Amino acid sequence: MFRAVLTDRLQAAFTAAGISLPEGFTPNVVIAADTRFGNYQSNAAMILSKQLKLNPRALAQQIVDKLEVTDLCEKISIDGPGFLNFTLGTAALIQRLSLIVQDDHAGVPPVSKPKRIVIDFSAPNIAKPMHVGHIRSTFIGDALARVARFIGHTVITDNHVGDWGTQFGMIIHGWKTQLDQAKLKQDPIHALVSVYKAVNAEAKADESVLTLCKNELVKLQQGDAENLAIWKECVRLTLEQLEKVYGTLDVKFDHYLGESFYNDALAPLVADMVDKGIATISEGATAIFSDGSVPPENDPFLIRDKDEWKAAPCIIRKTDGGFLYATTDLATIDYRVKEWNADEIWYVVGAPQQLHFRQVFAAAQRRGINTKMVHIVFGSILGPDGKMFKTRSGETVGLLEVIEEAIERARAAAEEKEQGFSDADKNEIARIVGGGSVKYAELSQNRLTDYKFSWDKMLSLQGNTAPYLLNAYVRTRSIFRKLEGAVELTPELAITEPAERALAMKLAQFAENAHDVLDDHRPNLLANYLYELANTYHGFYEACNVLRAEGIVRNTRLTLCEATSRVLKTGLGLLGIQTTERM
């Protein structure tokens, strides 16, 4: 990575110039946003000049005098208030380009300290279809897992399915009284959903039905054989359907340890926490309160009411003895730490659950767990009214529906092309383009912002979308197909045209971008990078004909195409988007 090398060189230059760096200060080098000034830049001189009370430009000059980067840069300049601007030399770019074409990681170096990271994402509920709300967790989680693995971490993905809870009282009651067996065979999840909805309506109108449901739930929790069998069948049928959806989306999990997996751990966990004084009995329930170890404004167990701080406890056992969401999550943390030796646990879960995780993480810490736990927050998908899509009240759009529609639209687009595709070709292209479009629509966006669900936006095939990137890839492949037969790319390269240089420069930045994604868990940085790369490639493609060129020019351009091809395929792969040779 040029950035890392330049950072090291800069550090050495400070030492050589006899400037002692303040504690914890490392010179900052970034990819220049505006290539007019150079390719990389640093603001280190400006920041240090403040602390050392020196003139920033003079300080910059001192550093430049000692800087040894002639192997990398053809130009270093001091601009504006004291920016250090580096312009890479052609030889360094060429070397980099050769590496991308040879390396199976497209020139992305591994992390220096690999970790064991457990990533918790997707987490659909049993007996309910996945809806558009699951898009964010599933795609963001999957992309982060892929990137983390790619740069050398050990990743364990776990789908913490909602397979246990009060809804099973109603489902079991409905299963026994009104289940349509034929429908269950045909479309199990929808059969279960309609049963659930019908019972829910009945229970609202008739108290006695609600009581029956509660009784079924109690029996299930006590291990009644018949209810247990029904529950297991519900889980099996739902997982079977989910696997199909995940298969279409190319999303895989290492584990499916749902909430029920932790049932036996809950009572001992609560007892232990009471023993240790972390949890106390209050109003009949068992709850965790503030221990006063952090300032009240940072304490997740306190809220301010007027001028006083009031308790905001986290309940782990209900008055009736039942356990809750937080209890299961605490047990889950125990398991992940003890059984999987997790260094870090990442939760890709929506913003509404921020308080929940703050409380659970704080509770786990009090139990002596010092594993790093991160809630990777994302904004909500809103309905046309600007309010959250609700699972319980309003109808939402099914995830499968969105994917199918996307594939259909991509298929229609493929149909219009005159590339002599067979039906099988068209189906495969439609699957990749359609599925990729939905993923890219999500992943190209900052995860924190809410957005309104829109069919046209999610399924668009024009503009900054997956097909745009795929088309760039297809263009690279088409060139190699035209060559008919193996091409030997030779190491003799010469970058002369601005479009060639711009492309080589962009390709070199893949290494930095792949790493930056995990700094703040933001796949959209990678998506944006790939868009810029595709854009740069399209520009190169218009400006520089490859096949009609000869000799070293042709070899250089072919190498640029090969490198672009590799980076696009690898980068899209990190987003969970497959590529196609033709479209």
Add this chain to the structure above:
RNA sequence: GUCCUCGUAGUUCAACGGAUAGAACAAGCGUUUCCUAAAUGCUGGAUACAGGUUCGAUUCCUGUCGGGGACACCA
């Protein structure tokens, strides 16, 4: 009420404290004897408001206004 989060072009979104705030869609006019036109060139338009910190603020801090969310026995 308290806390969290968001507020950027007509719309949907970008921008690890950096230089002239980028794209896409929508609109208009062009580009195919040339490697896939799902491409490409050109033309307008935006940081909610008020302070503060800084050489420099869309970004950090404070307040106001506005959207959304969470706040003891649902998950």
